[in-house]
Amino acid sequence: MTGEFAGRVAIVTGASRGIGAVLAEALAARGGDVVLVARDEARLEDVARRIAAAHGVNVRVVAGDAADAQVAARAVAAAIELGGLDLLANVAGWYPTALVEDTGDEDYARTLASNLGATFAMCRAALPELRARGGAIVNMSSTAARFPTPGLALYGASKCAIEGLTRAMAVEAAPLVRVNAVSAGPTMTETVKALMATDKTGAVAAVTSALPLGRLAKPEEIAEVFLFLASARSSVITGQVIHANCGGHMA
Structure with a gap:
């Protein structure tokens, strides 16, 4: 698919690591110019330099919280400077692991802001x-x-809200803009690798064995689903949530 996104400009949030960084590079490898958004400016700059050197495309960096309306506006402005905006990939997110009664106000606010808030602000x-x-x-x-x-x-709950927002925007934005979501399961990111290295309970192994495919997804595989939904190959698909989780939705 070399050149599939040539002449197109994409914004990718959560682009400093994990699935976001992999997706940004995959878009560049297919000829797309990219605007990278994330909080970690140093890592974001490293990703940008690597992508520009490897693929010769235009790359812009917008450091900050994607839930911030000013950051979102700067990202769109950067895309316009590159010629316009053709794709928005909302990858940024945050997940605390705590029972409801043990969840503090700070984690509550950050989770909603980083997931639903960032998605909403960027889409708006x-x-x-x-x-x-x-x-x-x-x-x-x-x-x-x-x-x-x-x-x-x-x-x-925050991801349920994102799925509802996805379906509503698919109706509001039609027919000019398609809106879809990827329901990702456990993925072999840096965070999960670190967890596996220290996990003495066997929790990760138990989750993996319960998946019909018997393994976790790779970031590159999740990125491929994003690329499909962003491309002309999915031209009749909108308002959908695509499960990309090694069969986890059936387990």
């Missing part, structure tokens, strides 16, 4: 430009939205 800022050019939004959801897991109630 991006939609006028996406409508002008025609384009796509792909949001990040999770199996936790539909399959209750102790300790992930708040995270799951």
Whole structure:
């Protein structure tokens, strides 16, 4: 698919690490220019330098909280400087692991802001430009939205909200903008690798063995689903939540 996104500009949030960084590089490898958004400016700059050197595309960095309306506006402005905006990929997120009664106000506020708040702020800022050019939004959801897991109630609730927002925007933004979401399951990110290295309870192994495919997803595999939903290959798909979780939605 070399050149599939040539001449197109994408904003990717959560682009300093994990699935976001992998997705940004995959878009660049297919010819797309990218605007990277994340809190960690140093890591974001490293990702930007690597992508620009490897793929020769235009890369812009916007450091800050994607839930901040000013950060969202800066990201859209950076995309316009590159020629316009064709794709918004909302990957940024946060998940505390605590039972409801043990969840503090700070984690409550941060989870809603980092998941629903960031997705909403970025979509609100991006939609006028996406409508002008025609384009796509792909949001990040999770199996936790539909399959209750102790300790992930708040995270799951925030992802339920993202799925509802996705469907509503798909109706509001049609026919010029398609809006979909990816429901990702456990994925072999840096965070999960670190957890596996220290996990003495066997929890990660238990989760893995319960998946029909018997393994966790790779960040590159989740990125491929984002790319499909962002591309002309999915031109008749909107308002959908695509499960990309090694069969976890059936387990």
